[in-house]
């Protein structure tokens with residue numbers, strides 16, 4: 001039987017991306033939880049041509065692929081990911097501003113985009129200053145906060161279908177952006193993002209950013225975590241449900257529910273993804289028991305058995 005994964009990795013190592021392919025690369029360091037095992041191979045793309053080469057290798061090849069942005073919404077299994085992980089390098093982190101239109105490479109960091117657009121006299125993206133992700137990941141998740149989300153300013157994206165090898169511009173309305181959801185598939189690699197913002201007062205923007213940063217410091221824990229673990233059920237907050245179920249501080253092994261924000265889980269340095277997963281499962285069980293509410297994970301799970309993924 002053909003080992004498609006081995007064939008794909010061999011092809012990558014023999015081609016122009018050879019220097020950008022790492023077998024058995026640990027994925028934990030690419031995530032904000034900083035736990036989890038290796039990918040069969042990690043490919044770091046730095047130029048649009050790199051993305052084309054990867055797509056040529058993957059075209060019609062039945063291997064699992066995952067895109068890693070800043071890893072701020074990911075939990076990677078301790079067993080790792082038996083497929084090809086793809087991430088974008090600094091060549092994809094450009095930010096260009098033309099009047100009120102902002103074109104950002106998908107690896108541009110949200111806080112940098114927020115500050116850069118404010119400095120350029122634009123308003124509408126201040127909310128993103130406290131979200132430690134990439135703008136590509138933010139489209140996939142429809143990230144948001146402080147009353148806004150990506151939907152409010154997204155014009156369109158350029159996206160590479162890693163299976164078909166095609167690059168398309170897709171308007172925001174085609175992406176079905178919902179509450180932390182989008183229509184993007186695991187094989188869709190966002191290459192760049194265009195935002196439409198409005199002219200604003202840089203001083204007011206800087207003040208709003210300072211207020212958001214202060215609010216985050218006061219309300220959210222530092223250390224290894226992936227932000228909110230569960231989405232908020234309609235009309236309620238997952239944090240409130242977890243807190244009032246008495247679960248703040250619940251610890252299993254190396255992971256614990258934050259005592260500062262109950263919808264955050266923190267993990268000790270050198271800890272285990274399995275412990276985070278067990279805390280998640282226990283929180284869901286006890287919130288369902290206490291409040292009759294079934295919580296849904298916002299965190300994207302990588303390398304976990306499908307029946308356990310949420």
Ligand SMILES: Cc1cc2nc3c(=O)[nH]c(=O)nc-3n(C[C@H](O)[C@H](O)[C@H](O)COP(=O)(O)OP(=O)(O)OC[C@H]3O[C@@H](n4cnc5c(N)ncnc54)[C@H](O)[C@@H]3O)c2cc1C
Nearest residue numbers: 069070071072073133134136137138140143144145190227
């Ligand atoms: C302290 C903290 C606070 C947070 N606060 C918020 C908040 O207020 N609001 C909020 O919405 N989120 C928040 N998050 C979660 C997270 O930062 C966002 O979801 C962010 O948009 C994820 O971006 P990322 O680049 O880290 O994506 P990753 O975590 O790397 O990936 C998330 C998903 O996006 C996909 N993806 C990543 N890059 C691309 C790409 N270029 N093309 C296609 N798919 C891609 C991945 O495959 C995965 O499915 C917080 C996280 C932390 C750690």
